[in-house]
Amino acid sequence: MEQSCGKEFKTLAALINHLESESWHYAPNWECDACGAGFHRRKQCKDHEINCCFYCEDCEQQFSSWHAISQHLNSSRHRGPSHSSVSDYQKGVSCPFCKAPYQAASGVVHHLERGCCPNAPLDRDTLDQEVRRRDPDGFICNKLLEWHGTVSYHATSLAYNSRYGQYECYFCGDLFRQLSSLNQHLASPRHQQELYHCPNRKCLKEFTTLAGMVxxxxxESCRFLRFGAVQNGIRGCSE
Structure with missing residues (x-):
């Protein structure tokens, strides 16, 4: 469900087309003081400033991390009734299966891809398969001749590069002091197939994971969707 107007959509593509066609969804009535991004509601703008730009509007101060601004907002300086604590975006989007809260939609997707949800028999492969089933037109999924899921790679002592005194990744040339570190690198999605692409036709950047695309x-680097619209889209798909 698109929470701004209450309409329901069966696919993410339909939701995004709706958001693009209804111009009022994007009216930049409020602007982030840190990055200039526009928002339809003041609360959305302030949530973005805190959670994405780590910016405190009241103090006109920007912080280096979420942890830093969280400490600042929870300090005595911000405990009075005139100041807001950490915004609702800290709750962000909840996992539809176990209700674990995440600051952003990408956190929920990453949680499911890693197979961390105790209530859902999902991992990256099963999630990718389901997304591909729901996206036959390739709105965000790359059209592949063949897809067999995650390919497993395992390095041995033969990966040791005596010139550098470290273990070298065959695919990208990255160096690792420990063989176990190289195998952790190989177990990550970095060298898997690029299954997804940005739906913005002016961008079309490709990604190995759904979480990376989200x-x-x-x-908002390619200015295709607002942060809040992405959150609403993932919420709608999970309902």
């Missing part, structure tokens, strides 16, 4: 949209 995080790209959340960053």
């Amino acid at each position: 995080n790209h949209l959340e960053s």
Whole structure:
């Protein structure tokens, strides 16, 4: 469900098309003081400033991390009734299966991809398969001749590069002091197939994971969707 107007959509593509066609969804009535991003509501703007830019509007101060601004907002300086504590975006989006809270939609997707949800028999492969089933037109999924799921790679002592005194990744050339560190790198999605792409036709950046694609949209780097619209889209897909 798109929470601004209450309409329901069966697919993420339909929701995004609705958000693009209804111009009032994007009216930049409020602007982030840190990055200039526009928002329809003041609360959305302030939530973005705190959770994305780590910016305190009241103090006109920007922080280096979420932890730093959280400490600042929870300090005695901000405990009075005129100041807000950490915003509702800290709750962000909850896992639809176990209700674990995440600051952003990409956190929920990453949680499911890693197989961390105790109430859902999902991992990256099963989630990818379900997304591909729901996206036959390739709105965010790359059209592949073949897809067999995650490919497992395992390095041995033969990966040791005596010139550098470290273990070298065959695919990208990155160096690791420990063989176990190299195998952790190989177990990550970094060298898997690029299954997703940005739906913005002017961008079309590709990603190996759904969480990576969602995080790209959340960053607003290609200005295709607002942060809040991405959150609403993932909430709608999980209902």
